[in-house]
Amino acid sequence: MSALRENVRVLDLLEMSRRKVNVALQSHNGSSEPAHLRILNPAGAHALACGLDAPVSVDIEGHTGYFCAGMNKLAQITVFGNAGQGVAENMMSGRVHVRGDVSQSAAATAHGGLLVVEGNAAARCGISLKGGNIVVKGNVGHMSMFMAQAGCLVVLGDADEALGDSIYEAAIYVRGSVASLGADCVEKDMADSHREQLRGLLREASCGDIKLDGFRRYGSARELYHFKQQNIGVY
C-alpha cells in the first residue's frame, strides 16, 4: 500500500490550470501502464478528466462541474463528491464511480463502460444510452433512459416520471417505485438470463449481496420504433 501511495501523482487545481491537469491526465493515453492520479480542489470545474484512453486510476477529491469523465476509455475515475451535468457522457469503456449525486444526463450516449452512482441521479439519466451500463444506488429523475438504444440502467431506489420514454433495446431494472413509464416502455418478465445480467451488474457495482427479488424489469414494447406495414397507406 505504501509503495502504491508513493506512485500517486497529485494534480492540484489551486496550483495548475484545468487544461494543464487534463493534459497531464491525457499524457497517459495510448499507454498500457497503470498509473494512479489524484486531483485536488476540483471546486466544481467543468470537463475534468475528459478523453482519457489508458488504464489509469483517477481520484477526484471533491465536487465536479459539467461533463466530468466524458468520452472515457479504460480509465477508472472516482469522484469523491457530486458530479454536474453529463458525467461520463459518451463513455466508451472503463468505470466512473461517483460517491455522491449526479446531475442531469449522466452517462448520456455512453457506448460502453460502467457508471456507478452511490447517491441519486437527476433527470434524463442514461439518455440515448448506446451500450454502456449504469447502476444508481439512490433514485433517478424524470425521463431517465429517454431513447436509450442499448445497455442497462439499474436503480436501487425509485424512478421519477416517464421512465424509458421511446426506449429501444436497452434494459431497465428498478427495485423501488416507478412514478410512470414513458411512451412505449413496458414492464417485462424477469427470465434467468435477466437475473444473471442484473446480478453481474450489481456485483460490478460492489453491491452483489442485494436480493434480486424486489427488482422489476422494463423495456421497449416495440410499438413505436417499428414501421408497421398496415400503415403504408398513410405515406
Add this chain to the structure above:
Amino acid sequence: MCGIVGLFLKDPALHDSLGEMFAPMLIEMSDRGPDSAGVAVYRNATNGSRKFTVSTGLDEGDWNEVCNQLHRLTGKKVASVQNCSHRVLTTDAEPAEVEKALADLDPLAQLMSVGRMMEIYKEVGLPAEVVERFGISGMKGSHAIGHTRMATESAVITAGSHPFSTGLDMCLVHNGSLSNHNRLREVLRRRAGIEFKTENDTEVAAAYISDRIDSGHSLHNALEACIDDLDGFYTFVAGTSDGFAALRDPIACKPAVLAETASYVAFGSEYRALARLPDIAAARVWEPDPAKVYSWTMQ
C-alpha cells in the same frame, strides 16, 4: 443562459460577512451571464420607514433639490445616500406618492425597489465590474440574491436586468424564459391593476408572485402556484424580508444547486459558485427536484 446565486445567512454572526461571501459567488457566474448583473441585498432594516432604491443620472446637488421637493410634496422627511449610479432614499412617505413625485422630479430615474430592508443594485456590464461599482463585497446583511444575465427575451439595458421587484422587500431572479407572460401580464393588469415597467417576462413572474403574497399567501405558496400558472423554462430564486425560496420548472430545464449548513443556505446555478464558501465541504449539497419549492424563513 444566465446565472443565479443566493445566500441566506441563518447565523447572525455571519451577517458582517454577507458581501464578502456573496460577491465571489456572483463573479464566478460571469460566463453564464456577461451582459449585466444585479444584486438584491437585505440589510439595515429601518424602523418602519421605506427605502427606495433609484437608478439615476442626477448628481449630488440635483439630489439635494429633489429631496427638498419630495419633502415639500409628501410632507415627509427624506434621507438619501448615493451609491454609484443608484441612490437610496429613506422616508415615511407612501410609495405611490414618492413614485409619482420622482417621475416629475427625475423623469429618467428608475425605481429599483421599495422596502424596509431590501436594496437592489443592477447595471449593464460584467459582474465583476458591477460588484466593484456598488461595493457589494463590503455589504453586511442577512441575505442577498444575485443574477448574471445573458439576455434572450428583452434588451440589454439596466431595466431589463435582474433582480426584479414588484412588492415591498420582494425580489425575483430568473434563469430561463416564460412562454405565457404576455397573456399573464394582461390578466395581472386587469385583475390586480398592476402597472408594468418593462416588456420583460421575469417582471411578469415577479408581479404574479408579489400579487399572491399581497393576497395573504406565503412566499412558499406563491411559488407553488407558479407551477400551475407559469409556462416555460425557469429556475427562480425569490426573497422577502425574512424569506428565501427556490423553484425549478417541472422539466428542470435550467440548472440549480443548493447547499445548506447550520449557518447558511446557498444557491448557485452551478456548484462552482458555492465552492469557496466557508465549511462547504461539510455542507449538504444537492440538486433541487423539479417542480418542488424549497423555502427558508429567518428565525
